Amino acid sequence: MKALVTGGAGFIGSNVVKLLLNEGHEVMVLDDLSSGYRQNLDSLPQAAFVEGDIRDHELVSEIMQKVEVVFHLAASVGNRRSIDNPIQDSQVNVIGTLNVLDAARNAGVRKIVYSSSAGIFGELKHLPIAEDHPTEPDTPYGVSKLAAEKLCLVYAHLYPLEAISLRYFNVYGVNQRYDAYGNVMPIFARWLLNGEPLVIYDDGEQTRDFVNVQDVAWANLLAAKAEGVSGAFNIASGTAITINHLAELMRSLGKNDVGVEYQPPRKGDVRDSLADISLAEGTLGFRPRVDIESGLTEYVAWAAEEMV
Numbered sequence: 001m002k003a004l005v006t007g008g009a010g011f012i013g014s015n016v017v018k019l020l021l022n023e024g025h026e027v028m029v030l031d032d033l034s035s036g037y038r039q040n041l042d043s044l045p046q047a048a049f050v051e052g053d054i055r056d057h058e059l060v061s062e063i064m065q066k067v068e069v070v071f072h073l074a075a076s077v078g079n080r081r082s083i084d085n086p087i088q089d090s091q092v093n094v095i096g097t098l099n100v101l102d103a104a105r106n107a108g109v110r111k112i113v114y115s116s117s118a119g120i121f122g123e124l125k126h127l128p129i130a131e132d133h134p135t136e137p138d139t140p141y142g143v144s145k146l147a148a149e150k151l152c153l154v155y156a157h158l159y160p161l162e163a164i165s166l167r168y169f170n171v172y173g174v175n176q177r178y179d180a181y182g183n184v185m186p187i188f189a190r191w192l193l194n195g196e197p198l199v200i201y202d203d204g205e206q207t208r209d210f211v212n213v214q215d216v217a218w219a220n221l222l223a224a225k226a227e228g229v230s231g232a233f234n235i236a237s238g239t240a241i242t243i244n245h246l247a248e249l250m251r252s253l254g255k256n257d258v259g260v261e262y263q264p265p266r267k268g269d270v271r272d273s274l275a276d277i278s279l280a281e282g283t284l285g286f287r288p289r290v291d292i293e294s295g296l297t298e299y300v301a302w303a304a305e306e307m308v
């Protein structure tokens with residue numbers, strides 16, 4: 001297939017690009033490098049790179065003429081970033097997605113695979129979270145990801161364009177770099193490498209469903225191949241671990257003997273998270289293959305090379 005990966009220089013996008021190339025597909029990347037890194041694509045020169053913004057109507061329309069499937073990952077990412085920059089968040093995540101969708105339908109693209117987020121659910125009512133769990137996002141990011149997901153599904157309803165939204169839970173793995181707004185994994189990795197204590201907000205007994213980025217990339221490919229299927233699917237490991245357990249695993253993998261420090265809970269953080277992934281399993285054939293211990297071992301080794 002001829003694929004466009006928006007946000008392909010980012011953490012998850014670059015792993016999607018890698019998998020697509022390995023599977024023999026033709027790949028074009030559109031990324032403005034606002035939070036992505038050109039170096040994530042250094043080892044993938046077969047991917048054609050275009051530096052630009054998903055909100056650039058002319059540019060996106062032109063690129064779209066050449067593709068069959070769009071993997072749409074470009075976004076302003078994260079709850080904290082959106083609390084600091086709510087307007088930027090919706091401009092990129094909502095208007096940017098609309099621009100991608102409209103260009104895709106005008107160009108006759110077959111399918112869009114949209115990267116949504118478990119952030120659309122907000123505080124959880126019950127666990128595990130299936131796709132029909134209430135969506136009451138409690139950050140601007142959760143709202144913008146939900147709006148974009150709904151726009152994808154509306155386009156699939158109105159036009160001959162299939163759309164699958166993949167709702168990722170906590171993704172981790174290779175190419176996940178430290179960022180002040182980032183997830184816990186690279187932040188812990190950085191402290192570990194610097195020999196600093198791991199800071200845990202709240203009592204550390206809050207849980208998260210971590211899914212390895214290789215499994216997420218594979219879910220993207222399965223979604224593209226699922227002919228005639230549109231809809232929203234949870235993508236996660238289907239298992240939860242506490243932040244205390246995560247800290248323990250990471251400390252056991254690091255060379256430095258670091259401690260743990262506790263701080264009060266932060267606003268906007270959910271207490272527990274665990275996905276029901278049976279819909280993705282039954283419809284797309286998705287089954288996570290990377291367990292947390294081996295995924296973390298690979299990640300900490302990568303971080304020791306790339307993040308120092």
Ligand SMILES: NC(=O)c1ccc[n+]([C@@H]2O[C@H](COP(=O)([O-])OP(=O)(O)OC[C@H]3O[C@@H](n4cnc5c(N)ncnc54)[C@H](O)[C@@H]3O)[C@@H](O)[C@H]2O)c1
Binds near residue numbers: 012055169
């Ligand atoms: N990392 C996670 O745990 C997680 C969880 C749920 C959902 N997601 C979603 O997955 C997708 C990828 O996230 P990520 O973690 O790889 O983050 P990332 O920041 O590494 O990737 C986002 C990419 O989009 C690019 N980008 C941002 N704004 C752009 C614009 N206006 N035009 C073109 N490119 C732009 C950035 O430069 C970056 O390369 C996002 O849509 C995010 O919402 C991520």
